Amino acid sequence: MTRYDVAIVGAGVIGSAVAAALSRYQLNVLWLEAAHDVAEGASKANSGIAGTGYDMPTGTLESDLVRAASSTWEATCEALDVPFARVGSLSFAFEPGDLANVTKLAEQAADAGVRAEILEGPRLREAAGGMAPAALAALHVPGEAIVDPIRLTIGRARLAVTNGVDLRCSTPATDFRHDSDGRITHVVTPRETFAVGAVVNAAGLNADVIARAAKAENFGMWPRKGMFLLLDRAIGEQVPKILTMIPTEYTRGVLAVPTTNRTVLIGPTATDETDKSDKSTDAETLDWVWDRARDLIPHLSRDHVIKTFAGLRPASDRTYRIEVSAEVPNLVHAAGIRSTGVQSSPAVADLVCSLLESIGVRLTPRRDPQIRLPRVPRLAELSTDDAAERSGSMVVCACEHVTAAEIRAACTGPVPARSLDGVRKRTRAMAGRCQGAYCSVGVGFILSVEQGFDSWDVPQGEPGSSWGVG
Incomplete structure (x- = not known):
């Protein structure tokens, strides 16, 4: 059985920030997500503000983290190809x-x-x-x-996976095994049990469920x-x-x-x-x-x-619960992070890394980690001259100016789209004025070819959500 140094539970904007940060170190990292794709919870349904924290009272952990993150956004988004x-x-x-x-x-x-x-x-x-x-x-x-929170989460996920993080979607953590000192030794999922050295609880709305399953604090969310x-x-x-x-x-x-x-x-x-x-x-x-x-x-x-x-x-009975569990010595909570999760996420990841180090996880830097993602040419983001040079690829989504080449790229590589919603999150195809009324068939065809689905069985989102049209 492969032993992982750290297991992260949850692949939203916080989990992805932690995964990308840990991928810089010589660690064997497991990353579990219950949904079929990353960015399926609050991370895809928020205002996308990357704030300065000007409207927060000073002296709280939330305000400190938001303000610490504020100056990092330009470099982060440029490296991840995020608007x-x-x-x-x-x-x-x-x-x-x-x-x-x-x-x-x-x-x-x-x-x-x-x-x-x-x-x-x-x-x-x-x-x-x-x-x-x-x-x-x-x-x-x-x-x-402002930032694109979906592309931010996916960009971090792609970087983490490129650096060797083992991402398992459709794989919920359902139970934990402990040793006689109360430390977690294994994470249990419906299909497999994983040996781990430490766990990060970044499960968003279900962080309380994970905490109870791990025999940690009993808090409400x-x-x-x-x-x-x-x-x-x-x-x-x-x-x-x-x-x-x-x-x-x-x-x-x-x-x-x-x-x-x-x-x-x-x-x-x-x-x-x-x-x-x-x-x-x-x-x-x-x-x-x-x-x-x-x-x-x-x-x-x-x-x-x-x-x-x-x-x-x-929402929770205590916001910004970012700490080592008082009940489970090798569990770090990154929970109760409310509407400011996007804007604090870079600093939250740094804090989680520090907490892991405090409980014995060795953070030895890797020699040559990937720190930038290759830029994907996007027709909607190109100048007129550049767009004319790249006119060889067919435009599939007219509303958002998304080409077949962009859709194919979204369906391949690290953290590929495996559903129509996954393509939409990565490319904005089907997200424009017509909301997919004209382009979803073309998007579905490319997805079926790249992912090996039967054309009538392309999922809208989670497995089983196909249109069912034969």
């Missing part, structure tokens, strides 16, 4: 009573060492570009940024549902920055976030639920989000909505 942009943010005050909160937020940003300025009058109108016309003032934070509306590029061209209300003690409210794909996300809501699998949306809640969004973006039309969806963020 990133510091577009800045505007937090608007619409009522006279909110003006004091703008000043308070500016002072908080200054305490955190984050550059921010209060805008009013003509300067506000110029910066807002026609957005939020009723606002009295706004706090401008130029360092706030539940889904906090956030509903979004996605607007097409006609609106995206009008939204220059991240737009938000002045944050309260409990929420940042409804945001308008320009994406790296030049669309706009509207949302999210934040309602605590009990069902960890319920990602449904409802018309009443979406109507409420829409009404709030019109304060930020005037003259909105529902004609610009191309998709609605919900994500389940991991």
